[in-house]
Amino acid sequence: MPNGRQRRDDVALVEAAGLTRSFGTRRAVDQVSVTISAGECLALFGPNGAGKTTLLRLLAGLLRPTSGSARVDGVALPGGAAGRAAVGLISHQTMLYPALTALENVQFAAQLHGVPNANSAARAALGRLAIADRADTPVRALSRGMQQRVTVARALVHSPRVLLLDEPFTGLDDAGASTLAETLAELAREGAALLLVTHDVREGLALATHVAVMRRGAIALHEPRIASGEPDAFVRRYRETVAT
């Protein structure tokens, strides 16, 4: 990746303190405090409706918190353009324009983020996801898995310091999932902070340096990956945690 990003451990890139977001009387995110430093990957698990996606949208600056505070790359949210510059977001949806080609979609994202030589950067990002040969294909003509690769390329094209990933493995075949996992691990080694929301425990644990479980909007479990043990053991603890 360009821009000479270097790993700087212990630099907190994501910090949330008492972050809360309510929709009417329902608290979708309730007093969440979490810190993710450079090079760390927090895998966030939880049942449907636990507030994981809302937390990601808060950290991406797409939602205003009802209370609490958050900083991303040192900028308090909602921090305007500066705060958003550091974030790469992958959501449930592709966030692509079906009528545009894969290259046009990624190039548009690069231009919006002010990446120099947007065309080259877009081609490089597509190459990194092993989809450069489909660069000139309209997104609507790509399979769901191929679209997901373009989505990831779009999110990575500006070399974000913070990656917020909501089910990034959706629709990917084994090769695609493997490429993405390698790419994410490489980004973490380069010093990015990753927040990975997934229902796939094995994929999440494989990448994670820390794990957390959300339940009813709150963090119910938060520990270093090393304490989580084998996936089967973690699944048992996860089920106990969300059941209580």
Added chain:
Amino acid sequence: MSTDLVTGEELRSDDIAPPADRGLVPPSFVAAALLIARKDFIVELRTRTALLAALALSLLSIVIFNFAWDPTAVAAIDLAPGLLWVIFTFSGLLGLHRAFGVEQDDRAMDALLGAPIPRTSIYAGKALGNLGLVLLVQLVSIPAALVVYNLEIARVILPLAGIALLAGIGLVAVGTLFGAMTTSTRASELLLPVLALPFFVPVVTAAAQATARLMAGRPVDETIGWLKLLAAYDLVFVVACAFAYTVVADE
């Protein structure tokens, strides 16, 4: 992973490079707006959803109204101005609805809102794209109306273009904001006209009055008051809607 928050001063130390140090120079307000408008233009060229629908509605309305009234009872020159602006208003609504619709299909709006650009530039880009569509519809429809209604207005074509531009800006300024507000609602196709049409009344009235005077061969001075009203409307609503959009985008 630490659970303690570090201070802002610590975070802004040399450990964290700002975007500029990473070689990123986010586009200015104008550049971002142009990027978005250009993207919308390309998408519209390839899908032709809004433009074709707006043109079809506009041209069909012109033809249908030609057979719907008795030209010996009411002269075309008296009826055409009001008719044209009603047609432009409704055909424009089709484009206004689609402008944010393309962002909703796969939630591309999240990527726009997540980009390090001023929120007002998203509004400006969308408004610019909408204005292009409205003007394109007028560019095709006005000559069509001249032919169908047999109007002789070659001498006032330039002032008429000025009215079209001023009125187009007013319609687009308000329509773009309401398009953004309603696009994610279930009944957006119904809500947009209901919300926007009352705000369109001053624009359509002023544009129709100014157009009628021009077509009737009245002195240009008689239209100045209406043109001032259009210009004032544009100024107020472009600024107010751009500001209001930042609130809408956050919600």
